[in-house]
Amino acid sequence: xxxxxxxxxGAGVGGVATVAVGGTLWRxxxxxxxxxxxxxxxxxxxxxxxxxxxxxxxxxxxSRLIARGEEQLADTGYRWHExxxxxxxxxxxxxxxxxxxxxxxxxxxxxAIRFAPDGRIEDAYRILxxxxxxxxxxxxxxxxxxxxxxxxxxxxWECDPTGRHEAVKLPALGAFKHEAAAVDPxxxxxxxxxxxxxxxxxxxxxxxxxxxxxxxxxxxxxDRQGNTTWTEVPDPAATRTPxxxxxxASTKFKRGEGLWRDGGTVYVSxxxxxxxxxxxxxxxxxxxxxxGLASKEAPLLRVDQLTATRAGEIFxxxxxxxxxxxxGVIERDRSVSRFLSVTGEEHxxxxxxxxxxxxSGSRMYVSSQRAGGSENTPGPGAIYEISGPFRGRxxxxxxxxx
Numbered sequence: 001x002x003x004x005x006x007x008x009x010g011a012g013v014g015g016v017a018t019v020a021v022g023g024t025l026w027r028x029x030x031x032x033x034x035x036x037x038x039x040x041x042x043x044x045x046x047x048x049x050x051x052x053x054x055x056x057x058x059x060x061x062x063s064r065l066i067a068r069g070e071e072q073l074a075d076t077g078y079r080w081h082e083x084x085x086x087x088x089x090x091x092x093x094x095x096x097x098x099x100x101x102x103x104x105x106x107x108x109x110x111x112a113i114r115f116a117p118d119g120r121i122e123d124a125y126r127i128l129x130x131x132x133x134x135x136x137x138x139x140x141x142x143x144x145x146x147x148x149x150x151x152x153x154x155x156x157w158e159c160d161p162t163g164r165h166e167a168v169k170l171p172a173l174g175a176f177k178h179e180a181a182a183v184d185p186x187x188x189x190x191x192x193x194x195x196x197x198x199x200x201x202x203x204x205x206x207x208x209x210x211x212x213x214x215x216x217x218x219x220x221x222x223d224r225q226g227n228t229t230w231t232e233v234p235d236p237a238a239t240r241t242p243x244x245x246x247x248x249a250s251t252k253f254k255r256g257e258g259l260w261r262d263g264g265t266v267y268v269s270x271x272x273x274x275x276x277x278x279x280x281x282x283x284x285x286x287x288x289x290x291x292g293l294a295s296k297e298a299p300l301l302r303v304d305q306l307t308a309t310r311a312g313e314i315f316x317x318x319x320x321x322x323x324x325x326x327x328g329v330i331e332r333d334r335s336v337s338r339f340l341s342v343t344g345e346e347h348x349x350x351x352x353x354x355x356x357x358x359x360s361g362s363r364m365y366v367s368s369q370r371a372g373g374s375e376n377t378p379g380p381g382a383i384y385e386i387s388g389p390f391r392g393r394x395x396x397x398x399x400x401x402x
Contacts, residue, residue: 043058043329043331043335043337043338043339044058044061044329044337045058045059046058046059047338047339047340047341050343050344053065053342053384054342054343054347054371055340055341055342055343056324056340056341056343057340057386058339058340058388060388060389061340061386061387061388062386062387062388063384063385063386064384064385064387065382065383065384066099066113066121066382066383066384066385067080067084067101067113067124067382067383068080068371068372068380068381068382068383069081069083069084069372069379069380069381069382070082070380071380073113073121073124074121075121076121076123076124076125078111078123078124078125078126080111080124081101081103081105081107081109081111082103082380082381083103083105083369083370083380083381084101084103084104084353084354084367084369084381084382084383085101085102085103085104085134085135085136085353085354085367085369086101086102086134086135086136086137086138086147086148086180086305086353086354087099087100087101087102087353087354087356087365087367087383088100088138088139088145088356089139089356089357089358089359089365090139090143090145090359091359092114094116094117096114096115096116096117096122097114097115097358097359098112098113098114098115098161098162099112099113099115099356099358099383100112100127100139100145100159100161101113101354101367101383102134102135102136102137102147102148102354103134104133104134104135104353104369105133106132106133107129108128108129108130108131108132108133108134108149109126109129109130109131109134109147110126110127110128110134110137110145110147110159111125111126112124112125112126112127112161112162112163115358119363119385125163126163127145127159127160127161127162127163127167128147128157128159128167131147131149131155131157132149132151132154133149133150133151133154134147134148134149134150134157135148135149135150135178135179135180135195136148136150136179136180136257136258136259136305136354137156137180137181138180138181138182138183138190138259139183140158140183140210141183141185142210143161144158144159144160144161145158145159145161146158146159146170146181146190147167148178148179148180148181148192149178150177150178150179150195151177152176152177152242153175153176153238154175154176154177154178155169155170155171155173155175155178156169156170156173156174156178156192156212158170158212168213170212170213171236171237172204172206172212172214172215172217172236173190173192173204173212173217173236174202174204174217174233174236174237174238174243175236175237175238175243176194176199176200176238176242176243176244177194177195177196177199178192178193178194178195179192179193179194179195179199179256179257179259180192180193180256180257180258180259180305181259182259182261182266183261184261184266184281186264186281187281188205188206188209188210189203189204189205189206190203190204190206190212191203191204191259191261191279192204192259193253193256193257193258193259193268194243194244194253195255195256195257195271196244196255197252197254197255197272198244198252198254199244199252199253199254199255199256200219200220200243200244200250200251200252200253200256201219201220201222201251201253201268201279202217202218202219202220202233202243203217203218203220203230204216204217204218216232217233217236217243218230218231218232218233219231219233219243219246219247220250220251221247221249221250221251222251222286225285226285226286226287227284228279228284228285229284230284231247231249231250233246233247234246234247253268253270254271254272254273254275255271255272256268256269256270257269257270257271257303257319258276258303258304258305258306258316258317259306260306260307260308260314262308264280264281264282265278265279265281266278266281267279267289267306267308267314269303269305269306269316270303271303271304271319272302273293274291274292274298274300274301274303275288275290275291275292275303276288276289276290276303276306276314276316276330277289289330289334290316290330290334290336298336299326299328299336299337299338300316300318300326300328300336300338301318302318302319303316303317303318303319303328304317304318304319304351304353305317305352305353305354305355306355307355307356307357309357309361309390309391309392310361310391310392310393311332311390311391311392312331312332312392313329313330313331313392314329314330315327315328315329315339315355315364316328316329316330316355317351317352317353317354317355317366318351318352319351323343324341324342324343325341325342325343325347325350325351325352325368326338326340326341326352327339327340327341327352327355327366340366340386342368342371345374345375346368346371346372346379347368347370347371348373348374348375349370349373349374349375349376349377349378349379350368350369350370350371350378350379350381351368351369351370352366352367352368353366353367353369354366354367354383357390360393360394361390361392361393362387362393363385363386363387364385364386364387364390365383365384365385365386366383366384366386367381367382367383367384368381368382368384369381
């Protein structure tokens with residue numbers, strides 16, 4: 001590989017800012033029979049009136065505009081990309097962090113923003129170019145960003161968040177309509193989703209960990225009880241047959257999008273059937289932990305990208321909606337509530353993407369992918385920072401930069 005863990009350590013970048021909540025988070029849920037989701041009795045409280053950014057937040061929270069597509073970012077001189085999508089943060093040695101963001105456009109690629117320890121924006125730059133419709137992805141424990149091309153025959157690219165090293169294409173992870181990636185350092189594997197109505201759920205086992213340039217790509221087969229077996233994809237390059245059709249018995253996931261690993265569990269959202277699944281890595285077993293169609297009271301539909309907090313919460317973005325688009329939160333007791341909503345003409349025709357937290361867990365970043373448009377014309381998009389009393393945050397980095 002052109003980019004090694006040693007190089008990144010020398011560059012002062014740590015692994016992706018995961019806020020692991022412990023492998024036992026959903027144990028009780030997974031051992032119970034699936035049932036309709038319950039509305040949270042409290043959550044973070046009712047959403048207030050829209051703020052100046054058109055965002056409805058619980059009391060005590062505030063939003064800050066970080067970047068807007070096609071505009072210069074702060075004093076960096078860098079023109080931010082359009083249609084910001086998947087994101088992740090990486091801690092730096094000086095106590096700051098780097099936010100990486102994909103661009104789901106025909107120009108594709110990914111960019112990064114470097115923050116000072118107090119939250120001020122210090123720099124912005126390109127980390128990937130020459131690709132197509134980079135949708136979501138995933139951070140690695142060794143400090144790189146896996147950027148996924150969401151086009152038929154697309155690839156995964158391993159990127160340096162500092163921008164000092166050229167991105168590396170990873171053909172061994174398959175040529176298909178990639179959505180997201182999640183790294184399991186214990187099992188030494190990468191899990192992958194495919195954003196198609198008949199997409200597959202994949203795992204990749206490298207020949208030499210953590211070098212992702214060669215290895216075994218498999219696709220999942222899930223029975224009615226959720227038990228999962230894995231079968232090798234004969235032709236990961238898909239030279240003749242799409243990957244999802246090479247194994248006839250493989251399970252069709254209805255638009256696999258969001259992907260997040262917490263300990264021994266990988267969470268998967270499927271947008272077309274409004275579900276969040278939990279895959280128990282050790283048991284090799286799937287369960288549905290949220291079903292948006294199980295009850296008329298279910299607060300979230302078209303579930304998309306997701307992330308978790310140290311407090312054991314899963315924050316879930318909604319895909320394209322009408323008058324309001326939400327991020328919901330699934331609590332430890334499986335109750336579900338809306339955390340924030342974007343509304344108004346500023347967010348017409350948009351969707352929420354890339355939800356992630358800074359290393360302290362006190363700031364949430366989210367993109368309104370087509371913000372700044374109108375009811376008939378999508379806009380270039382914007383990234384917002386949400387700060388406030390998130391549960392499980394580390395107050396040592398809880399200073400808000402206005």
